[in-house]
Amino acid sequence: MIRVLVWNEFNHEQKKEAIRKIYPNGIHNVIADFLRCDDIEVRTATLFDKNLEISDPTCGITKEILDQTDVLIWWGHMGHQYVPDEVAYLVRDAVLSGMGLICLHSAHHSKPFRYLLGTSCNLTWRESGDSERLWVIEPSHPITRGIDRSFKLDAEETYGEPFVIPTPDRLLLIGNYSSGEVFRSGCLYCRGNGKIFYFQPGHETFPTYYVPEVQTIIRNAVRFLAPTYREMTPCPNVRKVDDPKGYVI
Amino acid sequence: MIRVLVWNEFNHEQKKEAIRKIYPNGIHNVIADFLRCDDIEVRTATLFDKNLEISDPTCGITKEILDQTDVLIWWGHMGHQYVPDEVAYLVRDAVLSGMGLICLHSAHHSKPFRYLLGTSCNLTWRESGDSERLWVIEPSHPITRGIDRSFKLDAEETYGEPFVIPTPDRLLLIGNYSSGEVFRSGCLYCRGNGKIFYFQPGHETFPTYYVPEVQTIIRNAVRFLAPTYREMTPCPNVRKVDDPKGYVI
Amino acid sequence: MIRVLVWNEFNHEQKKEAIRKIYPNGIHNVIADFLRCDDIEVRTATLFDKNLEISDPTCGITKEILDQTDVLIWWGHMGHQYVPDEVAYLVRDAVLSGMGLICLHSAHHSKPFRYLLGTSCNLTWRESGDSERLWVIEPSHPITRGIDRSFKLDAEETYGEPFVIPTPDRLLLIGNYSSGEVFRSGCLYCRGNGKIFYFQPGHETFPTYYVPEVQTIIRNAVRFLAPTYREMTPCPNVRKVDDPKGYVI
Amino acid sequence: MIRVLVWNEFNHEQKKEAIRKIYPNGIHNVIADFLRCDDIEVRTATLFDKNLEISDPTCGITKEILDQTDVLIWWGHMGHQYVPDEVAYLVRDAVLSGMGLICLHSAHHSKPFRYLLGTSCNLTWRESGDSERLWVIEPSHPITRGIDRSFKLDAEETYGEPFVIPTPDRLLLIGNYSSGEVFRSGCLYCRGNGKIFYFQPGHETFPTYYVPEVQTIIRNAVRFLAPTYREMTPCPNVRKVDDPKGYVI
Numbered sequence: 001m002i003r004v005l006v007w008n009e010f011n012h013e014q015k016k017e018a019i020r021k022i023y024p025n026g027i028h029n030v031i032a033d034f035l036r037c038d039d040i041e042v043r044t045a046t047l048f049d050k051n052l053e054i055s056d057p058t059c060g061i062t063k064e065i066l067d068q069t070d071v072l073i074w075w076g077h078m079g080h081q082y083v084p085d086e087v088a089y090l091v092r093d094a095v096l097s098g099m100g101l102i103c104l105h106s107a108h109h110s111k112p113f114r115y116l117l118g119t120s121c122n123l124t125w126r127e128s129g130d131s132e133r134l135w136v137i138e139p140s141h142p143i144t145r146g147i148d149r150s151f152k153l154d155a156e157e158t159y160g161e162p163f164v165i166p167t168p169d170r171l172l173l174i175g176n177y178s179s180g181e182v183f184r185s186g187c188l189y190c191r192g193n194g195k196i197f198y199f200q201p202g203h204e205t206f207p208t209y210y211v212p213e214v215q216t217i218i219r220n221a222v223r224f225l226a227p228t229y230r231e232m233t234p235c236p237n238v239r240k241v242d243d244p245k246g247y248v249i
Numbered sequence: 250m251i252r253v254l255v256w257n258e259f260n261h262e263q264k265k266e267a268i269r270k271i272y273p274n275g276i277h278n279v280i281a282d283f284l285r286c287d288d289i290e291v292r293t294a295t296l297f298d299k300n301l302e303i304s305d306p307t308c309g310i311t312k313e314i315l316d317q318t319d320v321l322i323w324w325g326h327m328g329h330q331y332v333p334d335e336v337a338y339l340v341r342d343a344v345l346s347g348m349g350l351i352c353l354h355s356a357h358h359s360k361p362f363r364y365l366l367g368t369s370c371n372l373t374w375r376e377s378g379d380s381e382r383l384w385v386i387e388p389s390h391p392i393t394r395g396i397d398r399s400f401k402l403d404a405e406e407t408y409g410e411p412f413v414i415p416t417p418d419r420l421l422l423i424g425n426y427s428s429g430e431v432f433r434s435g436c437l438y439c440r441g442n443g444k445i446f447y448f449q450p451g452h453e454t455f456p457t458y459y460v461p462e463v464q465t466i467i468r469n470a471v472r473f474l475a476p477t478y479r480e481m482t483p484c485p486n487v488r489k490v491d492d493p494k495g496y497v498i
Numbered sequence: 499m500i501r502v503l504v505w506n507e508f509n510h511e512q513k514k515e516a517i518r519k520i521y522p523n524g525i526h527n528v529i530a531d532f533l534r535c536d537d538i539e540v541r542t543a544t545l546f547d548k549n550l551e552i553s554d555p556t557c558g559i560t561k562e563i564l565d566q567t568d569v570l571i572w573w574g575h576m577g578h579q580y581v582p583d584e585v586a587y588l589v590r591d592a593v594l595s596g597m598g599l600i601c602l603h604s605a606h607h608s609k610p611f612r613y614l615l616g617t618s619c620n621l622t623w624r625e626s627g628d629s630e631r632l633w634v635i636e637p638s639h640p641i642t643r644g645i646d647r648s649f650k651l652d653a654e655e656t657y658g659e660p661f662v663i664p665t666p667d668r669l670l671l672i673g674n675y676s677s678g679e680v681f682r683s684g685c686l687y688c689r690g691n692g693k694i695f696y697f698q699p700g701h702e703t704f705p706t707y708y709v710p711e712v713q714t715i716i717r718n719a720v721r722f723l724a725p726t727y728r729e730m731t732p733c734p735n736v737r738k739v740d741d742p743k744g745y746v747i
Numbered sequence: 748m749i750r751v752l753v754w755n756e757f758n759h760e761q762k763k764e765a766i767r768k769i770y771p772n773g774i775h776n777v778i779a780d781f782l783r784c785d786d787i788e789v790r791t792a793t794l795f796d797k798n799l800e801i802s803d804p805t806c807g808i809t810k811e812i813l814d815q816t817d818v819l820i821w822w823g824h825m826g827h828q829y830v831p832d833e834v835a836y837l838v839r840d841a842v843l844s845g846m847g848l849i850c851l852h853s854a855h856h857s858k859p860f861r862y863l864l865g866t867s868c869n870l871t872w873r874e875s876g877d878s879e880r881l882w883v884i885e886p887s888h889p890i891t892r893g894i895d896r897s898f899k900l901d902a903e904e905t906y907g908e909p910f911v912i913p914t915p916d917r918l919l920l921i922g923n924y925s926s927g928e929v930f931r932s933g934c935l936y937c938r939g940n941g942k943i944f945y946f947q948p949g950h951e952t953f954p955t956y957y958v959p960e961v962q963t964i965i966r967n968a969v970r971f972l973a974p975t976y977r978e979m980t981p982c983p984n985v986r987k988v989d990d991p992k993g994y995v996i
Contacts, residue, residue: 120980123982126986137411140692150429160384160398160985161384179988180382181425181988182425190914192867228640228643233909233911235869239873342618347887369594369690369730371733389845399988439664484622485623490897633908658882660883661884669918672908672929674928680923680929682884
């Protein structure tokens with residue numbers, strides 16, 4: 001059983017009527033609902049509570065919770081700065097010890113993503129009602145399994161290059177927009193003992209997370225990122241060359 | 250002084266009136282002309298001679314000529330199979346010893362490119378009169394220096410993903426087309442002691458090599474790929490650990 | 499069930515008494531024996547038959563056989579040139595369509611490995627009775643699972659850098675020798691829809707393939723390289739942007 | 748003229764007699780002295796002043812100073828935690844905008860290195876009086892130019908794998924130690940518009956920075972990392988596809 005935690009800022013969906021209509025229980029619950037199945041169990045956590053306050057300073061992220069999480073999914077946008085550094089460090093360390101991390105859409109600027117990649121993760125952007133077509137670059141990769149050579153989203157926020165990230169270990173998807181921009185929309189990284197997948201679609205004003213291909217890719221990614229090894233690699237003073245300390249699995 | 254050899258199939262330009270109007274002396278001479286400058290000297294070679302015959306079985310490529318070449322530029326399309334394997338191997342070995350290789354447009358299927366990368370280099374394609382916009386992914390790279398965040402070609406053959414290549418060492422440019430395809434249009438590789446740059450624009454029916462940005466990118470690539478080290482790394486039986494044989498520069 | 503084909507030159511074991519004592523039925527049968535288990539079935543093929551002749555010009559490799567093979571293991575040394583190019587191309591195309599390929603020891607110079615990687619795959623070497631210690635670089639990778647931070651081989655042929663290969667997608671193991679050389683001993687590549695793993699240990703004069711850690715790594719690699727997707731990506735003329743031709747899985 | 752800033756903790760050299768004998772004016776001044784030449788000018792900065800106090804809370808690193816620095820060289824060991832986060836962020840942002848960063852020896856755990864790479868940068872270590880031999884993996888790279896296939900340091904602190912770093916863009920050197928450990932000793936990264944080079948030799952108790960090959964590699968790295976482009980890539984709201992804002996060079 002793969003244990004997923006879906007983390008969501010849960011801000012726009014409560015504040016704006018038009019967005020609430022798309023995601024009445026929040027983006028996190030839509031993602032949780034399509035993920036739940038025989039081999040995936042899902043919990044959720046949010047930054048803002050139902051009074052639109054940050055009542056839990058841990059944001060629902062503790063070391064104990066992360067220890068019980070195989071894959072963490074992160075959606076954030078305007079509230080990145082309200083996530084304490086300590087929480088972001090917990091997420092970073094969990095990834096380095098093996099946990100999978102899927103960062104969606106504007107989570108490109110979230111603390112966990114930036115701290116793990118080290119760059120600014122800047123990009124160019126525009127809200128213009130563009131449609132987007134996503135192209136599969138690696139058709140044999142488990143994350144793109146079941147997707148045709150491309151699929152279309154009727155509306156998405158336009159993200160454009162340069163996207164200031166380290167060269168991905170594997171570039172799985174490139175998106176392009178009706179007004180002509182392109183973007184590295186599916187980027188896979190190994191960091192420490194864990195894996196990170198950045199997936200661009202999912203602006204809050206569009207029903208992107210109801211699109212079957214988007215759901216398939218996120219579900220595939222959950223299965224691909226779920227760790228079979230979970231341990232923080234230490235920094236030991238080894239006494240001699242065949243000192244096995246710390247690395248026997 | 251950087252010594253460039255521009256190799257061209259020189260087939261379409263002689264056979265078809267419409268193409269001859271664009272490149273009356275062949276694509277190779279247009280490229281040679283815009284490259285020649287204080288620090289770059291250029292020679293050319295072609296597969297077909299002016300009688301549209303293959304009069305020189307070496308295709309103008311000998312070991313002696315490659316030894317005097319810093320960067321080889323290759324344009325080929327319908328005549329890949331007429332290039333003898335022996336010639337392709339000479340090019341491959343020259344790259345492994347340090348020579349730069351720039352493969353343009355349909356040279357994705359040329360023997361030197363395929364033999365050096367090892368994959369099929371297949372892609373999807375369509376001649377539909379699309380316009381193309383090329384996007385800079387790495388603005389600080391010497392090859393994209395002087396280019397805005399994007400530039401437009403009024404017409405190009407459409408190339409699409411999946412492009413079956415090894416993950417590029419650096420992906421410098423992504424192109425997208427007015428009908429919605431995307432393509433990894435600028436791909437940089439290190440192989441042995443040499444560098445390879447694949448650059449997608451340049452279908453023979455359009456005046457692509459007259460476009461200033463295309464010329465700038467090819468000129469930048471020539472300077473970036475020109476080797477300062479040129480030696481085939483051997484496979485020696487070294488007698489002891491500090492045997493310096495073969496690797497002193 | 500993973501279907502493995504172990505291919506061996508089967509030359510040294512028949513010609514030299516000392517080597518025959520170590521591998522009386524050939525290296526291929528030792529590898530086949532330790533691999534066979536509930537989820538792995540194994541066939542073998544050799545270059546030389548039991549009369550030390552090449553009686554089968556296909557070397558036991560046909561398209562039909564490769565179509566029924568999930569992972570091909572290749573051991574070759576002095577007979578690389580007797581493998582016809584056509585056979586090497588069949589292997590290359592099978593890998594590009596998804597088949598796994600494990601190249602052992604001196605198969606660094608085999609045709610399938612060189613044709614798929616494109617470089618000379620040269621290295622430095624010495625037969626000096628060195629012992630070797632292999633170090634795990636990526637402890638969480640499925641191929642190194644179950645291995646301590648290092649393990650020792652009492653004797654191996656010394657391989658040294660520079661090893662003229664493309665930068666591996668992942669470097670999993672580094673070996674070092676008692677006389678002081680180092681070598682990138684476990685190198686993983688994605689090429690097309692397939693994966694390639696180069697693993698350096700296995701000189702014919704030493705009982706390397708009886709070492710438990712070596713067996714574990716090869717078995718892990720078989721499981722990691724076994725494809726779930728198998729299809730040659732074509733080079734189609736697609737009629738329009740949403741033409742799904744050829745890429746539906 | 749390349750402008751180098753050598754930053755040193757300057758702790759051990761002042762505290763311990765044996766180390767002071769090796770580096771009487773500090774490690775930074777030895778590095779500065781061998782770097783200064785016709786095309787390289789060098790300044791220095793330290794964490795501890797000559798009273799062994801941290802009198803300057805900026806550690807000698809301000810935005811103005813970094814704006815005037817092409818390549819920053821960093822040596823730190825026991826005082827990483829005294830470098831304020833704000834200073835580390837300034838260094839990170841300078842690298843992302845194009846500045847080169849060379850991290851030496853125990854700077855693998857320095858804040859600028861860890862924040863830019865995102866991983867723990869843990870390793871294994873031992874002070875055992877090992878000698879070390881460093882092997883050139885990429886003989887044609889500008890940073891290894893002029894170095895034989897290997898060179899030896901009579902004594903170094905032993906660093907071992909696993910070294911928890913992202914896969915280097917290029918692995919240039921591997922070190923091995925007389926007791927049998929190996930280490931990725933020369934690792935090159937591109938991050939944003941800048942480059943980072945990690946180089947392992949340089950424990951304070953040994954005269955490593957007087958070794959000609961070590962000096963050659965650091966000097967080569969300074970020239971290779973010196974930027975020709977210097978600009979922080981922003982995160983702009985671009986109004987339309989051909990809005991050139993922010994990316995004209």
